[in-house]
Amino acid sequence: MNKVRFGHSAIPYLFLLPQMLIVAVFFYLPAGEAVRSSFYLEDPFGFGSTFVGLDNYRDVLSNAEYRRVAIFTLWFTVLVAFFALAIALVLAVKADAVLRGAKTYRTLLMWVYAIAPPVAGLLGIMLFDQHVGPIVKLAALFGWDLRVGVNYHDTAFAMIVTAVWLQIAVNFIFFLSGLQSIPRSVREAARIDCRSGFRRFWTVTFPLLTPTAFFLVVINITYALFDTFGLIDLMTKNEPGNNPVTLVYKVFLDGFRGNDLGGSSAQSVILMVVVFVLTIVQFRFIERRVHYS
Amino acid sequence: MTDIATSLNNAAASETPEGGIRWGLVLDHAILIAGSLFMLLPVFLAFMTSTHEAVTVHTEGVQYLPGDQLVANYSTVLFDGIGFTGAVNGTTMMMNSMILGFGFAIGKIIVAMMAAYAIVYFRFPLAELAFWAIFVTLLLPLEVRILPSYEIVRKMGLINSYTGLIVPLIASATATFFFRQFFKTVPDELVEAARIDGAGPMKFFIDILVPLSRTMIAAIFIIMFVYGWNQYLWPTLITTNEDYFTLVRGIKQIIQVWVGAQIPEYSQAMALAVLAMLPPVIVVVVFQSWFIRGLTESDK
Numbered sequence: 001m002n003k004v005r006f007g008h009s010a011i012p013y014l015f016l017l018p019q020m021l022i023v024a025v026f027f028y029l030p031a032g033e034a035v036r037s038s039f040y041l042e043d044p045f046g047f048g049s050t051f052v053g054l055d056n057y058r059d060v061l062s063n064a065e066y067r068r069v070a071i072f073t074l075w076f077t078v079l080v081a082f083f084a085l086a087i088a089l090v091l092a093v094k095a096d097a098v099l100r101g102a103k104t105y106r107t108l109l110m111w112v113y114a115i116a117p118p119v120a121g122l123l124g125i126m127l128f129d130q131h132v133g134p135i136v137k138l139a140a141l142f143g144w145d146l147r148v149g150v151n152y153h154d155t156a157f158a159m160i161v162t163a164v165w166l167q168i169a170v171n172f173i174f175f176l177s178g179l180q181s182i183p184r185s186v187r188e189a190a191r192i193d194c195r196s197g198f199r200r201f202w203t204v205t206f207p208l209l210t211p212t213a214f215f216l217v218v219i220n221i222t223y224a225l226f227d228t229f230g231l232i233d234l235m236t237k238n239e240p241g242n243n244p245v246t247l248v249y250k251v252f253l254d255g256f257r258g259n260d261l262g263g264s265s266a267q268s269v270i271l272m273v274v275v276f277v278l279t280i281v282q283f284r285f286i287e288r289r290v291h292y293s
Numbered sequence: 294m295t296d297i298a299t300s301l302n303n304a305a306a307s308e309t310p311e312g313g314i315r316w317g318l319v320l321d322h323a324i325l326i327a328g329s330l331f332m333l334l335p336v337f338l339a340f341m342t343s344t345h346e347a348v349t350v351h352t353e354g355v356q357y358l359p360g361d362q363l364v365a366n367y368s369t370v371l372f373d374g375i376g377f378t379g380a381v382n383g384t385t386m387m388m389n390s391m392i393l394g395f396g397f398a399i400g401k402i403i404v405a406m407m408a409a410y411a412i413v414y415f416r417f418p419l420a421e422l423a424f425w426a427i428f429v430t431l432l433l434p435l436e437v438r439i440l441p442s443y444e445i446v447r448k449m450g451l452i453n454s455y456t457g458l459i460v461p462l463i464a465s466a467t468a469t470f471f472f473r474q475f476f477k478t479v480p481d482e483l484v485e486a487a488r489i490d491g492a493g494p495m496k497f498f499i500d501i502l503v504p505l506s507r508t509m510i511a512a513i514f515i516i517m518f519v520y521g522w523n524q525y526l527w528p529t530l531i532t533t534n535e536d537y538f539t540l541v542r543g544i545k546q547i548i549q550v551w552v553g554a555q556i557p558e559y560s561q562a563m564a565l566a567v568l569a570m571l572p573p574v575i576v577v578v579v580f581q582s583w584f585i586r587g588l589t590e591s592d593k
Contacts, residue, residue: 006484022404030442038341049542098321112332116573118545129559132557156491229525233529234545237549275433
């Protein structure tokens, strides 16, 4: 990058000031504080704190409940990301293939982007309601006694379905724009060389789409880990005890309800490491993506 | 050239037998219609349910057809006191959501454009450091530093205030990153021309760069408005006073009263849900081409 630049003056400092102030006070201060308090045992009555080294981490990682939540989070993330990506990919490929009604389909398939996770959670509560929910009635036809909020696995199922429904739109938008950026000449050449649409997709289209797919995998993992907070909060209806929750939700529960500051901070830091690694991976793929185009 | 054209036509023709129904195309449309219905149906049912009486929903289940309680339910939700104390109504919550959506989007765009301008167009000693300090914020979402963030805002006395609600949310560099990428694509000739004309950096920014970024600003505005409007965790912690509730934040509190009641008030709960999703959905649908461009270009 060889950008022509303005010379030395006070202006850049002035322009940077608001952003730097906000970032310092509301990002670096709290992030640093989370790391610091993860090494301390906070007195629940506010009478200071004791340095305990890695004890909080040891407690968290050896806690059976924490491991149970971690395993659920892993499954939840894998299933949500897989189904949200797979369904969106099929829809994007089809929306890219048809000529008639292409714009209408695009609108119909992307607008859910605007819905907030807790609102989606509320829709999920109603559709999976024991007495009024149509999905429960549908499941009963197949002899499945779906008991959301009572049966752990049924609740997990309802959460995953709702979370997938909400995430399809974002994936669809990115897949479609990825497909549309494939040059016409490449598509036409592929059409001549390869008659079978199915084979053409896997040998030509999909490889060209992998940068988008990798980028989306990271986006979907982050979504399942963090953005589903509101959805889970609604769908567990304040009874997280016997219901499935994710790691982020547990940070919140232990910190705000359980008043376990050290443990909650240690969990935060563990999650920070996870996101950090994910973001590094993401940046590497974005770099690659730029090279492709 | 003609050869290619002919073979292309042949290739196309081979997939579309003359006169017959193109089953491949029918299947494509069938899949797309099924997908569209899957996306639409939950919200459709929510809306239909919101036009019925709570008792009807309770006895007959989720409704598939419009009822006659549309006006009654929505006016209750919008104008009557709801929630635990009955001190807040839908109109107040909608106002607060608007303040959060607009305040967040505008604040973020101003802060981000200024910072990106300084980083891209100036050479100064701390530029590199500032760049990294800002972009590290992309690494950690608010959720993982939620407790200490809350403590800081509480110590500053900003609980139950619009400042406490909006400003901490701006502390992530998504928009700054986006504007930086965009400014880098602006041709250098413009800066040189501005210099020759004797325009200083301030004049260049306000008279040339900002107007040039109009479409980008619009795209970012839509994304940020939706993001701000849809915030849940942060408003849940920061606003304990119902006067500051946004629609999305208020939902859970109100659901506890309604859905937890002897006869769950699903109809009014759904009316509230519809109100909470209507503005962002309208914005996204109406401005979809800007919005999609902004979204898909911000990751490059």
